[in-house]
Amino acid sequence: MINPMINSQNEVDVSLWEADLVRALNLVWQQLPIADFPELVDVEPLVTLEFVTPEDMRNINAETRGVDAVTDVLSFPMLHIYEGVLQEPLSPGDVHPDETGRSILELGDIVICPVRVLEQAAEYGHSSRREAVFLTVHGMLHLGGYDHEDEDERERMEAWQRHIMDQLGIHRNEREAPLPATQSQLRHNVVHTGTENGLAFATEQPQSLVSNTKDAIGGNPPEEAVVDWSDDDFKSGFIALVGRPNSGKSTLLNYLSGTKLAIVSRKAQTTRHTIRSVINTARAQMIFIDTPGMHKPDHQLGRNMMKNVWQSFEDSDLVLLLVDAKRGNITSMEESVIQKASEFKTPIILAINKVDDMEKERLLPIIQRYSDLYDFVDIVPISAKTGDGVERLIDAVTDALPIGPRYYPTEQYTDQSERTLAAEMIREQILNYTHDEIPHGTAVKVNVFDERYEDVTDVGVTDEEVLDSRRLVRILATIYCEKDTHKGILIGKQGRTIKRIGSAARRDIERMLGCKVYLELFVKVRKDWQNKESILADLGYDPLIF
Ligand SMILES: Nc1nc2c(ncn2[C@@H]2O[C@H](COP(=O)(O)OP(=O)(O)OP(=O)(O)O)[C@@H](O)[C@H]2O)c(=O)[nH]1
Ligand SMILES: [Mg+2]
Known part of the structure; x- marks a missing residue:
């Protein structure tokens, strides 16, 4: 659990936001793969939240980035993390005891300018709480190794940002009074x-x-x-x-x-x-x-x-x-x-x-x-x-369109099951990481989709509450390909390609499901599967009856 150190040296009272900011920091942290790193199980992560005046923000921005302008948020990571994964082993100095004897791992500092928070909230027409939380989530994702240097990275970071804001139930259309929090x-x-x-x-x-x-x-x-x-x-x-x-x-x-x-x-x-x-x-x-x-x-x-x-x-x-x-x-x-x-x-x-x-x-x-x-x-x-x-x-x-009724309740906006989407997300990474005829000759089948929930025993819990209590989904999937040589390419030297496919797909699936995912992939050769009706039907590629 992150218990941030909060330093507020500025003209705005930030105490009203504090509880939400702590919640936001923890929600991001819990979903970073690094949080599960075995060496960190007994370690307390620490983040420092600094609230500074516009002048101080301008100075920090000039000194650290050479940009002589006031900005809303700056992050200073202490560890070398890329998209939630530690890039080098922790050194003994990274973890140190505090005065109560707990082991502390400093993740870094997030510096926020509350005057900018108020200005931006007014400009975008939403609450200052929403703006402060949004900037904190943004800053925390930077500490967790997310960035917006290139288009792909930016997309992934923004997707996480939206996902976290959604989980927090703090929405852009929130004015100063809170809106209902559940997705429905x-x-x-x-x-x-x-x-x-x-x-x-x-x-x-x-x-x-x-x-x-x-x-x-x-x-x-x-x-x-x-x-x-x-x-x-x-x-x-x-x-x-x-x-x-x-x-x-x-x-x-x-x-x-x-x-x-x-x-x-x-x-x-x-x-x-x-x-x-x-x-x-x-x-x-x-x-x-x-x-x-x-x-x-x-x-x-x-x-x-x-x-x-x-x-x-x-x-x-x-x-x-x-x-x-x-x-x-x-x-x-x-x-x-x-x-x-x-x-x-x-x-x-x-x-x-x-x-x-x-x-x-x-x-x-x-x-x-x-x-x-x-x-x-x-x-x-x-x-x-x-x-x-x-x-x-x-x-x-x-x-x-013709005049007509609403066919579907607004709750339902796709016919795709989570299982199908997971299989598709694996296939998308195969398309990303392989070339020539391989992507077109492969198909993915999810064999096991095993959901683990926290105990929800209350009578009358809603579907959303049940889904919120889902902690882990274990997915075992098979990639079918056409030839032994394709199998070799899909697996790659020392399993490198399949690992890349697996970890990229796992991240996407986690984002979609909103919980941790354990993903295991198998590769099997099924010669000429694209012409075999029974395999096609098994994979959901048979002609549909509407
Ligand atoms: N620059 C640009 N690229 C786009 C746009 N829309 C789609 N693309 C790119 O075009 C490529 C194909 O996009 P898809 O959405 O997969 O196309 P599709 O029509 O669904 O393709 P199939 O499923 O193969 O029929 C991807 O690389 C997209 O990023 C666009 O508006 N502008
Ligand atoms: Mg398409």
């Missing part, structure tokens, strides 16, 4: 407060999937989620997200849902099965269906994937065709989408994606080419990565 209450709230800007995802959305994935779509609505949409103009419907491999469908789905439901990679044909995500706004409920990229299949897996694309599309109220702006040419696949949609009289919206990565002048000719081809309901340039244009896309989708 928050999501309930998001839908209502969403009228401010019309978009649920634009307000802070819980990062963790824990309570959402627990009930797959189709379960009974929890009572508190029943909202009376007695609005005659309320829209709803199913939207098939289709397009070539790599056009950014899964990136868009993740952006819309505010969390990671679908894995993403630079390699084509990343998505293998359809994934539903329910997006609630004040005006509509949209069920987006991410589909595998459209391609000419050369094995049974690919044929099943394509069957699912066409099936999801036939049952949809709207098709959202995504094209990559950098590949402005129209393909025969896109032409068949248009033809099929016309047969079914399903409207199509065209989204031209990745506009963040192209010269603006190139956009107009692409729009022209596509509008000459077909009378799309709308053509919207977007960046699924930065979110540019997505708000306008949501408006266009809402306009094009």
